[in-house]
Amino acid sequence: MSTDSDRSNHDASRRRVLQYGAAGLGLAALPWPLGAAEIDPEAARQSMRQRAIPSSGESVPVIGMGSSGSFSTRSQDTLADLRTVMEHFVAMGGTLVDTSPTYGNAETNIGNIARETGLRDRLFMATKVHIDGRQAGIDQMAESERALGSPIDLMQIHNFIDLETQWQTMKQMKTDGHVRYIGITHYLTSAFEELEHQMSTKDLDFVQFNYSIMTPDAEKRLLPLAADRGIAVLVNRAYNDGRFFSQVKGHDLPDYAKEFDCFSWGQFALKYVLAEEAVTAVIPATSDPEHLADNMHAGYGKLPDTAMRKRMRQTLASL
Template sequence: MHKRPIPATGELLPVVGCGTWRTFDVGDDAAAQARLADVLTVLFNAGGSVIDSSPMYGSSEAVAGTLLTRLDAHRKAFVATKVWTEGRAAGIAQMEESMRRFQQPRIDLMQIHNLLDWRTQLATLRAWKADGRIRYLGITHYTSGAFDEVEAVMRSERLDFVQIDYSADDRAAEERILPLAAERRIGVIVNQPFGGGSLLRGLLNRPLPQWAAEIGCTSWAQVLLKFVLAHPAVTCVIPGTGRPEYMIDNVHAGVGVYPDAALRKQIVAAISA
């Protein structure tokens, strides 16, 4: 799998990871956990590492932590999670609980989820980074309607990462967020590369265009992921899945070539038809 440098440090990060919203919220369901263990095994065997979660995702953090321990894979994972609460004490308590759930003493990336009480939480994140309790810090949002505030924080604060929604049918991030991330040397993690799932579902019954083979794609999912990864400001994309066969499909987007500007226009035209 291709890797791209994290702008703040130059550390290389695999370009395809795994989101856990809904898909990892399975509690103690043994059969579901077994499938998710296979999902992570596929990710790691393909050279991927990024697992993104949040305390608002139900049991997802705890399930991911349990599976990493079961697979003896903590050293293979780049764990990203979030703080999503108001107040300093509540933020600290929530992050400490995330560490307990993930069963490791340090989180690779801690993000302020949807910018909730971001000034308070950012001060704590800076202290935790200085103390070595987290390696990187960032902010997230899941909707382009919040991009004005996201942009303002990116301009005023020193961040390692920003996580935003970006897909072939939702390209608002191209206007200001992605160019600003490149300018400010902020890594970009992309959520909702399938348009929240609705975009991909609408394409599944359509034949794959012949030009997909030019970039090594054998599925619409790979086309949509490669569209996102073709933007030079994007560091990593985190499609969520709870099925190993979908993870196999997704990781193939992390190899080979990416669409050029002309082909990206063809992809947009194809999904708009």
């Protein structure tokens, strides 16, 4: 039930980008591994690629941040790391944070950190409802609003749970100003048929599903449908829950990756996803500031074209 997690991202290639990636893009104002105070937030905001939410025209940065498996903790030391991650995320141009009441106490931690750091007004908060029953759904969404602050930018029905009931409640919440956008989510390719049906029959602002260079099934129907219907797309599991890094471990990044400003395997995976113009944002999760910097870098510079993406798939298949 998770969105993508960065927990397995420990190969050295994710760290090498911190030494030379910014220089490779000519982004001298963005010293990636350094403290947030040494990063120019305005330069980051202007440089980060952004895409519009079709239903409103509002733009969001293409690299968001998930929280499954990364923001659920009660350890004070870990909370300090998460505070650093959140500060760097915003300083490097990020705004969209995706969470859920099913991710342990992630909502509470995210809300507290956002308030303590004074960053709440700079964040696009996305969460989910994942419960049966009308009143239970109302109560769960109200608790999310208390945890994250009001209004919630995006409320999503998680994994189709009591979909029709929660959809009616969410529409009313949007009308009442408690949420700004509404959508649905899933994380399995086996759910694509139902996702396609819901995308075709409901006025969704957002849809969230799994998509990656290892699992490109969404390219066949969901991404074209989202473009046709004017639905913003959030992508989870871009690293296939770490399996991507297991596959590339011990292999050098191909030299041609520099042609689209890519300096690590992590960026290789994220830039493949972002090359699909129907993708609004990808939301990898991490509690590691260095991995966060690597993820964010994928939102800058060039993206691979169709021919290059084919070459990328061939490279991965050969490993």
